[in-house]
Structure formats: C-alpha cells, structure tokens
C-alpha cells in the first residue's frame with residue numbers, strides 16, 4: 001500500500017486539514033511506517049496527541065480504526081476472539097429441530113461465523129481493506145500480553161485450534177502508543193519504528209488550541225498556552241498535557257471570558273491541575289504573583 005506517494009510535505013498538509021498539528025518528525029514517521037509496512041510505536045507523556053494520530057490517520061486513509069485499549073490483565077482471548085456460545089447453541093438446536101443429529105450440527109459450529117472477533121482478529125480478518133489498528137497504551141498491559149502481541153505483529157496470522165490458521169488478507173497499519181508507565185521489551189521496540197512526542201513548543205501548542213477551540217479570543221488563547229507552558233516547568237506530579245490546555249480554553253470560553261485574570265485562573269484551575277498537592281503549589285504561585293497572566297508572557 002503506498003499512501004501519500006507525493007511525500008512528506010503533502011502528508012503534513014493532509015494532517016493539518018484533519019485538524020492535527022504535526023511537525024516533520026511526526027509526518028516522516030507516519031510516512032515511513034506505511035512505506036516500510038512496520039508498526040509505529042509512539043511514546044510520550046499523557047495528552048500530547050498520541051491516540052489522536054491513529055484516529056486522524058484512519059480518517060485520512062478513509063479506513064476503519066480498530067482500537068485495542070490495553071489494561072492490566074488484558075489477555076489474548078479478550079484481544080483476539082471468543083466463541084459465540086449462544087450462537088453455537090442456537091445453531092445446534094435449530095439443526096436438531098430439522099432432524100439432524102447433534103454430531104452433524106457440532107461439525108458446523110466451529111466456523112469463522114461463530115467467532116466473536118475482538119480487535120486483533122478484526123484487524124487481521126479485514127476483508128481486504130487494511131484498517132488502522134491502534135494498540136493504545138500498551139505499557140498498561142502485562143509482559144505476557146506484550147509477548148503475545150509481538151507474535152501477532154510478526155506474521156499477522158492467528159491460529160485458532162478448531163479452525164486452523166487465519167491470515168491477514170491485508171496487513172493493517174499498526175500504531176502502538178505508550179505513556180511509559182513501564183519499559184517495553186527490546187523485542188517489541190525492534191519490531192517497530194519509534195516516535196517520541198514531547199510536550200509541544202509554545203508555537204505548536206498555540207496552533208493546536210487555535211484550531212481546536214476556534215471560538216476563544218486570540219488574547220485568551222495566548223494567555224492559556226503561556227500559562228500551561230509555565231506550569232509544565234513547575235515540576236508538578238501531574239503535568240498538564242495538550243488536553244488540559246484545550247479543556248481550559250474551552251472552559252474559559254464557556255464562561256465568556258476574553259482575558260485571563262488571577263481570579264478566573266483560581267476559579268478554573270481544576271481544568272489544568274488534577275492533583276491536590278499540585279493545586280496547592282500552583283495556588284501559592286498564583287497568590288505570590290509568580291504566574292504569567294499577561295498576554296504572551
């Protein structure tokens with residue numbers, strides 16, 4: 001599959017047109033992941049736009065997004081498939097009613113149509129249209145699951161004991177994300193291309209908030225971004241991400257604010273600061289007049 005054959009500048013433009021503010025590093029990684037048909041592992045702090053990339057990419061490709069949200073205890077069958085017992089039973093009953101033996105019916109109930117396909121199998125059995133498979137927050141899953149995933153990603157086929165091997169009709173475009181709550185294995189890293197997304201620069205964040213909260217006044221947008229950028233330097237327990245800037249700007253807009261004031265900041269701090277000790281710290285900074293509230297500070 002050759003997508004964006006016109007190259008990286010065009011891809012950058014396309015991302016922008018889908019409201020994703022990218023930079024050449026991001027566009028290059030996406031481009032290469034497709035050209036080389038390799039999974040792309042994206043690491044970065046919470047709220048820097050990792051998950052959003054997969055959504056935007058699926059929209060750009062006009063294809064389905066299949067998301068596997070990882071969590072502690074996620075196991076292979078939840079990610080891959082389960083047998084649809086209810087459907088199997090019903091089928092046996094109907095067959096018996098038609099006068100066929102249970103044995104005959106049994107022979108039929110282990111077909112693909114009796115599988116409840118979970119995200120990984122859905123991504124593999126895609127009817128010839130490569131979807132975008134998003135394996136989100138892989139760092140939350142256990143190491144055993146990571147090893148299993150690696151196996152799936154190496155040959156895009158799954159063996160179902162009752163059925164045999166199910167191969168991918170078309171390889172999905174795979175994006176994995178990690179918040180780095182634990183180290184991923186070297187084997188998985190080697191399998192993937194790697195992209196690190198850091199907190200955005202002032203200019204990039206400004207561009208994101210302008211795009212995503214277009215109703216906010218320019219002065220307010222600049223103030224919110226400058227303030228969040230400042231907060232990130234305060235060594236907080238929960239550093240605000242881009243989501244927080246967006247939430248904050250949207251909240252202030254909902255309050256019909258066009259300018260920040262110390263009082264407004266105090267009243268809406270919960271949009272950006274989500275931890276009690278951080279809240280105290282920032283409140284103290286605010287009271288001491290050490291937070292930038294001026295335009296473009």
Ligand SMILES: Nc1ncnc2c1ncn2[C@@H]1O[C@H](COP(=O)(O)OP(=O)(O)O)[C@@H](O)[C@H]1O
Pocket residue numbers: 019020021022044045046047048049050051052053177208212242243246
């Ligand atoms: N570069 C960007 N361009 C546009 N929106 C962005 C960008 N980065 C982050 N966002 C927005 O910030 C929010 C958080 O992004 P998300 O992808 O969920 O973060 P992550 O998965 O890294 O935790 C989303 O609403 C997303 O639309």
Ligand SMILES: [Mg+2]
Pocket residue numbers: 047050051052136177
């Ligand atoms: Mg995410």
